[in-house]
Amino acid sequence: MMHLTDEEMIGQIYGESENTAAVEQHLAACRACAQSFAELRRDLAALDRAQGPARDERYGERVWASIAPSLAAYGQERPRWWSAGWSTNPWLKGLGYALACALLVSCAFYAGRLWERKPQPLAHVEPKPPQVKQPIVVVVLDDHLDRSERFLVELKHADLDSAALDSPMRDEARSLLAANRVCRKNAAQADDPELTTALDHLDSLLAEAANEPGGLNAQNVAKLQDEMNADGVLFEVRVLRSRIAHRKGTAGDAAKGGTI
Amino acid sequence: MIGMDRNDHAAIQAVLAGDKEAYGTLVVRHSHTLFRVAYRITGNEADADDVVQEAFLRGYRKLEGFESRANFGTWIYRIAVHCALDKVRRRRGNETSRVGEANDPEQDQMQVADEAAGPDRILLSGEIGAMQQAALHSLTPTERTAFVLRHMEDRTTAEIGAALGIDPNAAKQAVFRAVQKLRRRLAVLRVAT
Numbered sequence: 001m002m003h004l005t006d007e008e009m010i011g012q013i014y015g016e017s018e019n020t021a022a023v024e025q026h027l028a029a030c031r032a033c034a035q036s037f038a039e040l041r042r043d044l045a046a047l048d049r050a051q052g053p054a055r056d057e058r059y060g061e062r063v064w065a066s067i068a069p070s071l072a073a074y075g076q077e078r079p080r081w082w083s084a085g086w087s088t089n090p091w092l093k094g095l096g097y098a099l100a101c102a103l104l105v106s107c108a109f110y111a112g113r114l115w116e117r118k119p120q121p122l123a124h125v126e127p128k129p130p131q132v133k134q135p136i137v138v139v140v141l142d143d144h145l146d147r148s149e150r151f152l153v154e155l156k157h158a159d160l161d162s163a164a165l166d167s168p169m170r171d172e173a174r175s176l177l178a179a180n181r182v183c184r185k186n187a188a189q190a191d192d193p194e195l196t197t198a199l200d201h202l203d204s205l206l207a208e209a210a211n212e213p214g215g216l217n218a219q220n221v222a223k224l225q226d227e228m229n230a231d232g233v234l235f236e237v238r239v240l241r242s243r244i245a246h247r248k249g250t251a252g253d254a255a256k257g258g259t260i
Numbered sequence: 261m262i263g264m265d266r267n268d269h270a271a272i273q274a275v276l277a278g279d280k281e282a283y284g285t286l287v288v289r290h291s292h293t294l295f296r297v298a299y300r301i302t303g304n305e306a307d308a309d310d311v312v313q314e315a316f317l318r319g320y321r322k323l324e325g326f327e328s329r330a331n332f333g334t335w336i337y338r339i340a341v342h343c344a345l346d347k348v349r350r351r352r353g354n355e356t357s358r359v360g361e362a363n364d365p366e367q368d369q370m371q372v373a374d375e376a377a378g379p380d381r382i383l384l385s386g387e388i389g390a391m392q393q394a395a396l397h398s399l400t401p402t403e404r405t406a407f408v409l410r411h412m413e414d415r416t417t418a419e420i421g422a423a424l425g426i427d428p429n430a431a432k433q434a435v436f437r438a439v440q441k442l443r444r445r446l447a448v449l450r451v452a453t
Binding site: 043052059 | 275276277278279280281283284287288289290291292295296299300305308309312313316317320323324388392410411412416417432435436439440442443446
């Protein structure tokens with residue numbers, strides 16, 4: 001026989017048993033449960049002695065007297081200057097809405113200004129890697145070296161008997177000289193001694209070609225050819241072009257997310 | 261009771277219409293009931309008085325939200341139970357120097373000092389009530405309130421759940437745990453008597 005649990009007995013005493021008839025039937029048949037039930041009932045009955053102190057008939061009046069001063073009557077709160085007639089006067093109501101809208105727009109505008117001026121968080125300030133700017137410089141330098149190489153090749157193989165060379169070569173030499181000085185300045189700023197030295201050699205050769213007194217006649221061209229061969233300017237330009245081509249390749253990789 | 265409800269509703273309407281004094285009739289009518297339950301939960305007269313005042317103050321401020329179909333007595337009673345429970349919880353947080361039973365598995369609950377007196381002394385000095393109060397103090401605030409509402413106030417578990425803001429089954433379990441703890445605690449009285 002299954003005995004009653006304490007929970008079932010407590011439920012029975014408080015009249016909240018889920019099956020009162022079955023519990024009563026069990027208590028009638030099971031002496032152990034009947035004894036436990038009687039003890040539980042007696043224990044709980046003993047707790048009924050815990051009565052609170054009495055309060056006299058005027059207790060309620062004293063409570064009311066103590067709280068009444070702190071209560072404001074409903075609907076009779078003292079009207080405030082800014083709220084008087086607020087809900088009843090349509091003009092005031094409209095004015096209120098207009099003011100609220102104006103305030104909202106002003107706040108939004110001001111917030112927008114602040115937002116624009118707000119410095120970007122450090123997390124978003126990614127310093128531009130040098131390779132981002134590098135391709136532009138590289139392309140300009142490469143173009144200059146390409147033109148210079150063609151000029152030097154043309155100068156090397158120039159027909160000393162042809163007078164047709166003079167004007168176009170001098171023009172090209174002058175053009176290259178201006179570009180070479182820009183490139184040389186950039187190379188000096190970039191602290192690239194190899195490039196700076198090569199461009200220095202090229203500069204002196206181009207300066208002579210551009211400013212040779214008497215133009216690029218056969219004698220002057222022969223002299224420039226000798227200087228070019230002696231300094232190895234053409235070789236230097238070709239080496240530089242090769243180096244630039246390599247750097248262009250790595251810069252392209254970097255732009256695609258590769259590493260240098 | 262129906263007449264009282266009608267009177268309560270009339271008083272509430274008057275209060276909401278601006279007659280503050282009408283609330284005084286509600287206070288006078290329900291103060292004793294609130295004091296009784298407040299005292300049973302807090303176990304302290306001064307605390308019970310505070311609870312009664314606080315409950316009526318809260319009731320007044322929330323009176324606009326009171327549903328006209330509801331019973332004001334039940335409504336203000338629940339507010340008082342909440343206030344009393346809050347009071348017990350706050351007091352419990354402040355109390356110190358508690359002695360727990362070494363074999364009590366629920367050491368986290370508040371326990372008052374057990375001035376263990378012998379059965380003869382208990383009978384002679386009439387300290388049974390004090391021991392019962394001590395036993396009630398040993399319960400958690402929720403258990404104590406649930407037990408008081410069930411055992412002393414004859415509230416159903418559904419009403420207890422509503423008053424405490426918990427599920428009726430949780431209220432039933434709280435009552436069950438409270439009875440078990442009280443019986444263990446007051447076993448000495450069984451021997452004495």
